[in-house]
Amino acid sequence: MKQIGTCKIHFLSEAMSPITHMMGVSGNESILNRGKIIYKNNVVDIPMLSGNALRHKIIRDPGAMYLVDCCDLRGKLSIDQANYMFTGGSLTESSTTNNIKIIAELQQISPLFRLLGGSLRNQVIGGSLFVSRGLLICEENAKTIQALCKNYQLPKNPLLPAQHFISKFQYTRGDAGRMKDAASIITDIDSKEKSNLMIYSGETIIQGAMFYHDLTLYNVSPLEIGAALHSINLWQHNDGIIGSSARIGHGKLKSSIWIDGLVDWFGDEKDSAELVVDYIKHVQAKKDNFVDWLQKAFPEKKSLL
């Protein structure tokens, strides 16, 4: 297999609904996840999307779910196997030896997990995926975004300050006992009982705000790039969800991507659609091998697969 080196996938993501990617609460109001940056020699807090959340939502979750469906693993996985595929696994046993064979097999069989890395029960496997934080495209972040984009020029129009993109939401959680038809549905309504109706609120990034973020795939083969692009496709087909409150329509991102580093050693540029097709073919051809590998890496007393 021919290596093509390092590849960077740039994202320009537009919020199609309010983004509620939270970091905690202040009083009874949830507050947006913020990162500190230096702006005009001052430290300012700017809303941002964490790299950890982006990594999980864009690559791991859709990529692992695809493998579950493709390899017909639904209802068949053990907890350890699911833990490895969906959270990266846990190191639970000590070991004085590295099982190179099992690592080599995984790297041959699954480009997705070669990219993400993870932890078997007794050894950690390094990955090659670097996910940036999601930077709000605003006046304060303009310099950093331009430096990250490198060869691509941002529009010359002045950007708006971050505060312009922050708004608030408020919802009410209903109380079944106080609903209009409650008396006809619920038999034992106690009108003296305290209502559990609850107002909840928080900050949000408004619809239409834009984010820049990127993925750097370090020393990877075409199949790993295909795996990343395929996961991105799946994430986008599922509305590009990030952050919380997706159940009420929040957190939808629509992304445009451009890619640096698809040129191989011979100067030929790879077509991204072709890379995805190659990855899908690879997964389908290695289905059984992947299932065998899962059994070998996370053995159960009685085989479940």
Next chain:
Amino acid sequence: MIKNWKITCNLLSPLCGDAPGIDSLLEYELALRLGMKYSRKLTRNVKLSEIEIPPIPLAKRTVNGFDIYCCSNPIYSEVKAEWVDRQSKRFDVSELALILHESQRKKLLTSSGPYKSRYVPLRIRLVEKIVWFVRGDKKEINKLLKKIIALGHCRNIGYGVVGSWEYEEQENDYSIFAIHQGKNVIMKTLPLEAAKGSTGYRHSYGGAFPPYWHPETYMEIAIPQ
């Protein structure tokens, strides 16, 4: 050509944890490129006598019997802010319940053990530049450093992103010692024996040579203050 250099790394995102020694960074990158044994995964169980040290483009100097790379510890520009971020991880039971085999659908302990939900504190510092003083071959050093895309911990989730590397030639060699008021002030972590007669350090115990985290390199050391 071997000269004295001040190497500056401009960061585009906050640094998580500490920056590495530049000797470790160069050894890691060169070992990877040469495809050397254990280059991708060196653990404490591997004896250092079993591995070959990659020939990095830094000069070495013998100080009180110890061969030491001519490179200072990382020096941070002003830390503008310091805080604790959290990295979270959880086994999403609601998403995975139906994916699990029926015999595996049982009560799962998520407050401890292998499936523990994590909310790990990360020490984050907002620094714009990290500087190392080295004596070495700039062209070869740059060949290795230009491929380094991030420094520190949690590089995979966006911390310590490298914007650019800058090189400034220096007249004097500040890589191991700098002269202050006629005395040698140490600029890098040294074996305590090698720091004898110098000043500006605190006595500790730890790694004195790369890989600094490997127990085989542990000894009495002098750490620059």
